[in-house]
Amino acid sequence: MKQTDTSLHTKPTSWYNRRIGDIVVLLPQASTLFRSSDVDFCCGGHRTLGDALAAEGREATELDKALDTLWQRVEAAAGQPQTFEDMPPADLTAHIESHHHSYLRKALPRIGELAQTVLAAHGANHPELFRVHALFGHLRTDLESHLIKEEVALFPLLLAGDPARSGEVARLTGEIRSEHEAAGGVLRELRALTKGYTTPADGCPTYHRFLDELSALEADLFEHIHLENNILLRDEEVPA
Numbered sequence: 001m002k003q004t005d006t007s008l009h010t011k012p013t014s015w016y017n018r019r020i021g022d023i024v025v026l027l028p029q030a031s032t033l034f035r036s037s038d039v040d041f042c043c044g045g046h047r048t049l050g051d052a053l054a055a056e057g058r059e060a061t062e063l064d065k066a067l068d069t070l071w072q073r074v075e076a077a078a079g080q081p082q083t084f085e086d087m088p089p090a091d092l093t094a095h096i097e098s099h100h101h102s103y104l105r106k107a108l109p110r111i112g113e114l115a116q117t118v119l120a121a122h123g124a125n126h127p128e129l130f131r132v133h134a135l136f137g138h139l140r141t142d143l144e145s146h147l148i149k150e151e152v153a154l155f156p157l158l159l160a161g162d163p164a165r166s167g168e169v170a171r172l173t174g175e176i177r178s179e180h181e182a183a184g185g186v187l188r189e190l191r192a193l194t195k196g197y198t199t200p201a202d203g204c205p206t207y208h209r210f211l212d213e214l215s216a217l218e219a220d221l222f223e224h225i226h227l228e229n230n231i232l233l234r235d236e237e238v239p240a
Contacts (some may be wrong), residue, residue: 016048018049021047021229024041031223040052040142040226042142045229089232092231093158096227097155104222107216112137114206117135121204128194135186142179180225183221
């Protein structure tokens with residue numbers, strides 16, 4: 001039985017020692033702040049904010065203040081920030097499928113066509129686009145099978161709650177988390193290759209749209225992976 005961590009519902013005195021994933025569980029609006037600050041809250045959500053920033057030689061003071069301000073703004077607007085933490089697993093998996101899986105099934109083919117068009121038109125002047133095209137192709141293939149694995153294997157087993165199949169759940173959870181790590185690595189490389197999804201001076205409107213779509217894909221995947229790693233699968237054991 002999943003146990004609710006009541007500390008996740010209380011504003012901390014300092015955000016520095018809180019896990020990044022737990023911060024976004026407590027304050028979902030922090031995902032936008034973390035993304036703009038280049039803080040990994042999905043695959044890197046197990047680290048504390050202080051540890052993550054210290055590893056990169058960054059100070060946490062400004063982010064700590066920004067999170068306090070964000071909390072106050074959300075509280076003033078709507079009281080206690082709403083989170084996915086208390087959502088029943090059946091509702092959470094339904095949300096993931098209807099919002100994030102549905103988005104990916106529409107966005108991946110669309111972005112694939114744009115990647116092909118932009119490579120053909122601009123590849124001669126921007127050779128990095130060949131790597132971008134290849135990376136996106138691998139990411140698309142991996143994500144398409146990943147969605148099916150979640151929908152037909154992992155999610156039904158989680159919802160069934162059969163103790164006799166806990167080993168199978170653990171194996172699938174480990175695979176899903178590993179695939180999330182791989183996707184996160186691809187996103188980091190895509191962001192670096194495109195200079196933060198910035199359209200070059202000679203880029204056409206299609207080039208701009210392609211990078212906007214890639215940026216939107218990154219944002220959606222960060223939220224998608226966060227919901228699974230830091231909420232749905234947080235208490236699931238994985239094989240050593």
